Amino acid sequence: MRRLRIIGIGAGNPDHLTLQAVAALNTLDVVFLPDKGSEKGALRALREEICRRHVTRPDIRMVPLAVPKRAEAGNDYRGAVDDWHAALAEAYERLFRDHLAEGETGGLLVWGDPALYDSTLRIVEAVCARGLALDYDVIPGISSVQALAASHRLVLNGIGESVLVTTGRRLAQEGFPQNAGSVVAMLDGEQAFAAIDPAGLEIWWGAYLGAETEILASGPLAEVSEEIRRRRAEARAAHGWIMDTYLLRRSR
Ligand SMILES: C[S@@+](CC[C@H](N)C(=O)[O-])C[C@H]1O[C@@H](n2cnc3c(N)ncnc32)[C@H](O)[C@@H]1O
Structure with a gap:
């Protein structure tokens, strides 16, 4: 065998x-x-x-x-x-x-x-x-999800709450789900975080996690969405590729 x-x-x-x-x-x-x-x-x-x-x-x-x-x-x-x-x-x-x-x-x-x-x-x-x-x-x-949590010193779930791991494509189509505590988005070539309604959401974003080139950003989605888009585009142009992952959660 x-x-x-x-x-x-x-x-x-x-x-x-x-x-x-x-x-x-x-x-x-x-x-x-x-x-x-x-x-x-x-x-x-x-x-x-x-x-x-x-x-x-x-x-x-x-x-x-x-x-x-x-x-x-x-x-x-x-x-x-x-x-x-x-x-x-x-x-x-x-x-x-x-x-x-x-x-x-x-x-x-x-x-x-x-x-x-x-x-x-x-x-x-x-x-x-x-x-x-x-x-x-x-x-x-x-996984990149663990690397994201570690770099932001985050617990992925709120106390007793669920975590949904999904794709950028689904997040863009469906928006932030009503019944999820926290959402981790992967494979997001479309930058779904910038397409959904940002009201009341916070984001913890990371690119090239674990590598020397790692980039992190976090804050209220409405405030940092543009900055993430800009830094993402710059990094992608500089490296020729990008892999990024992020956590979204309703602000407390
Ligand atoms: C095909 S999936 C592979 C996921 C992989 N099996 C894992 O456990 O992380 C590729 C996606 O994982 C995420 N990803 C993988 N490595 C990453 C890294 N170093 N930094 C940020 N995101 C990463 C990105 O969302 C990327 O689009």
Whole structure:
């Protein structure tokens, strides 16, 4: 049987890597390195830094994976994502058959934690459903949500209240939900925080969390929304990419 380890590597700081992840890295015969997205330079740099610092096996193999591009979603977001996952499952299956021998262990290094807005586990399930026998496990990582909370010295939930983790797309469509205490928004290319009604809301925003380039801003949404938009645009232009996350909560 082929063995696969899906390892969360943290959200941008090499020191996020847990001792469990380091131990798992050193059980690998092969590391698969997917290459994707506008932030790919940062992803690649973090993965390389982690391997340089922590992999002690001299004979470990690094195998790149060209990730197929997702088609423009149009009105059918779910359909576009399903098609993309099917293409990815096919590519991953081919890769595992070609580069991972029976009895060997491969690793996929996942940004943040594999349980949050990441397709790796769904794709690996799809690879198994296609008929490739894989024994796989998951090593948790520090997610950008945890990094956001730590950098702002925040507890995510109000006392006894709920936290909703959602996407910028949904927040823009639905506004701040009536029944949520706090909302964490990820994947917000559309800057939904600037599109919703800011009345009575506070924001804690962070970009490049955990990295040396980290930027933080917080305050009443009506007052800081413009500043965040400006700093976001400047940082994006300077780095060529941006990843940001934020918490919204009703002011007390
Ligand atoms: C595809 S999701 C991956 C999330 C990841 N699995 C995690 O646990 O953080 C990418 C989104 O995560 C957030 N994100 C990831 N890393 C970040 C960072 N270092 N700083 C700010 N946001 C980050 C952003 O909202 C970005 O759009």
